[in-house]
Amino acid sequence: MRYLAFVLLLGAVACTTPQVSEPSSSSQKSQASPYADRIAAATTRLSTSDPARKVLRAIDAMGGLENWYGNGPLYYHFDYQPLDGSTPRNTYVTNDYRSAKAVHLYAGDSTLRFGFDGQEAWSMTGEKVEGMSPRFWSLTPYYFVGLPFVLADAGINFAALPPAELDGTIYDMVKVTFDAGTGDASGDYYVLYLNPNSGQLDALRYVVTYPGYFPHGGSTPEKLMVLTGKTTVGGVTLPTGYLTSMWNDGAVSGPVTRITVSDYAFKPELGDEFFARPVGARVYNDLPE
Numbered sequence: 001m002r003y004l005a006f007v008l009l010l011g012a013v014a015c016t017t018p019q020v021s022e023p024s025s026s027s028q029k030s031q032a033s034p035y036a037d038r039i040a041a042a043t044t045r046l047s048t049s050d051p052a053r054k055v056l057r058a059i060d061a062m063g064g065l066e067n068w069y070g071n072g073p074l075y076y077h078f079d080y081q082p083l084d085g086s087t088p089r090n091t092y093v094t095n096d097y098r099s100a101k102a103v104h105l106y107a108g109d110s111t112l113r114f115g116f117d118g119q120e121a122w123s124m125t126g127e128k129v130e131g132m133s134p135r136f137w138s139l140t141p142y143y144f145v146g147l148p149f150v151l152a153d154a155g156i157n158f159a160a161l162p163p164a165e166l167d168g169t170i171y172d173m174v175k176v177t178f179d180a181g182t183g184d185a186s187g188d189y190y191v192l193y194l195n196p197n198s199g200q201l202d203a204l205r206y207v208v209t210y211p212g213y214f215p216h217g218g219s220t221p222e223k224l225m226v227l228t229g230k231t232t233v234g235g236v237t238l239p240t241g242y243l244t245s246m247w248n249d250g251a252v253s254g255p256v257t258r259i260t261v262s263d264y265a266f267k268p269e270l271g272d273e274f275f276a277r278p279v280g281a282r283v284y285n286d287l288p289e
Contacts (some may be wrong), residue, residue, distance in 0.1 A: 126282030
């Protein structure tokens with residue numbers, strides 16, 4: 001997956017990169033886990049280079065893959081408010097991060113449902129929901145809320161960038177790109193701001209190349225997304241909000257979006273049937289042929 005998509009939905013003073021501790025919690029916990037093979041494969045992928053190890057350190061610092069997969073589907077309220085007056089996106093979301101599935105209930109009208117069943121996006125009307133593309137938006141909050149854990153998937157590449165300053169902290173910087181054919185928008189990239197002390201993700205920069213919006217190529221301008229708070233649920237550290245700004249040649253041009261994330265709860269009792277396309281829902285696909 002990866003629509004970041006997310007909607008449209010984070011500079012540069014050189015310094016010595018702090019020593020990165022060897023990741024251990026994910027690999028140790030995986031031995032007794034039903035996701036042991038998946039965690040072991042991810043740990044191997046994320047141990048092949050220094051930037052990849054920094055991402056694994058972030059995953060472990062924010063709760064580890066055993067908690068991430070083992071807690072079950074995640075429910076939350078994702079309230080995306082553009083500051084330019086364009087269409088807000090305010091939904092109650094349930095994600096299964098083990099299989100890239102999502103169900104959204106629109107906050108203004110819970111009968112307006114849409115989601116992704118692991119293969120196809122659907123909506124009850126088969127059309128856009130209040131300006132949202134169900135295919136693009138189904139997994140956009142999924143990906144932002146799921147960082148850095150979703151970077152354990154296959155088809156992802158990591159490159160080191162020079163350390164950079166943000167709000168007085170010099171961050172370890174890692175650029176994330178995707179193999180061709182990975183998800184709907186393999187041209188997306190992310191630049192992670194990883195805290196040298198905690199190891200956690202504090203911010204990111206990104207572009208969106210979703211072909212439904214850019215059928216002839218191209219992308220959004222680069223944006224900076226700063227995590228405005230964090231909380232811990234089920235041993236997993238999750239964002240409580242973001243402030244997104246335009247990023248131009250190393251300078252911030254001002255905020256464009258404010259996002260609040262709340263009401264987190266893991267829902268291990270939910271089975272695959274919860275994420276199946278409902279009777280009466282129709283497939284929605286705005287990707288070019």
